[in-house]
Amino acid sequence: MTAPCGVPMPVAQTNGGPTVFVVDDDISVRESLELLIGAAGWRPQIFKSANEFLSFPQTAAPSCLVLDVNLPDLSGLDLQQVIAVERSEMPIIFITGFGDVPMSVRAMKAGAVEFLIKPFNDEVLIDAIQDALDRSKVALGQQAEIRKLRAQYDSLSPREREVMAFVVSGLLNKQVAFELGISEITVKAHRGQVMRKMKARSLPDLVNMGATLSVASCS
Structure with a gap:
């Protein structure tokens, strides 16, 4: 700089x-x-x-x-x-x-x-x-706090980031599955990994993290 x-x-x-x-x-x-x-x-x-x-x-x-x-x-x-x-x-x-x-x-x-x-x-x-x-x-x-969240987000796989983007935008698991062309069970598994890696205590917590990081749906 x-x-x-x-x-x-x-x-x-x-x-x-x-x-x-x-x-x-x-x-x-x-x-x-x-x-x-x-x-x-x-x-x-x-x-x-x-x-x-x-x-x-x-x-x-x-x-x-x-x-x-x-x-x-x-x-x-x-x-x-x-x-x-x-x-x-x-x-x-x-x-x-x-x-x-x-x-x-x-x-x-x-x-x-x-x-x-x-x-x-x-x-x-x-x-x-x-x-x-x-x-x-x-x-x-x-x-x-933002640096911490960014490090956690960077640990997500590309697919997990896609799932997180859809989830924080308000889509249900079956809707995310449709958007990504994968099964709902697979979405649930990725969602669980996202919650664990982001250390989110709840969905609203994850939504707040997404807002802080400006994570937007790729749809």
Whole structure:
């Protein structure tokens, strides 16, 4: 994967606890935020530009980004678009000394947690960071669950995937048998294998898994 300006997106790395990334071209802001974040018990990672941030390995732990809108290379709003694709589990808190209403509306509509005008209250930022990290934890959990389901789905045989697609679309065993040109007994056997391999506790459970994986009928 490649980010704008030719910056390669590094492979994700697993780090310890929550990390708060900061991208701001003002050294005084970076230093003060580094101290504030560290004092709150989180791990700060500080960068002076968007490209410098993008060159840093991703983290598999909860994280968020405190991002200045005006940067010397890629703007904060443009970086937000990259993160929405490449690091969707990382919520963004915008900070700026030159904000306006259209800018803040654009940022919030794109999913920003908060849009703060400098100077801002430290407690307001701390609360926003905690909210962002909570969101990141939830997103990472959802991604892990999808990876697990995908691995289970990949273990199915081609025929089992066909049966699953028809079953989750609401077809009865005899209807699946007709669609695939096989016996109903064979359908029941494949269906049992699908339930076992997908670790589905019930048909509604399997239907939910199919919806999560966007499994559609091949009919």
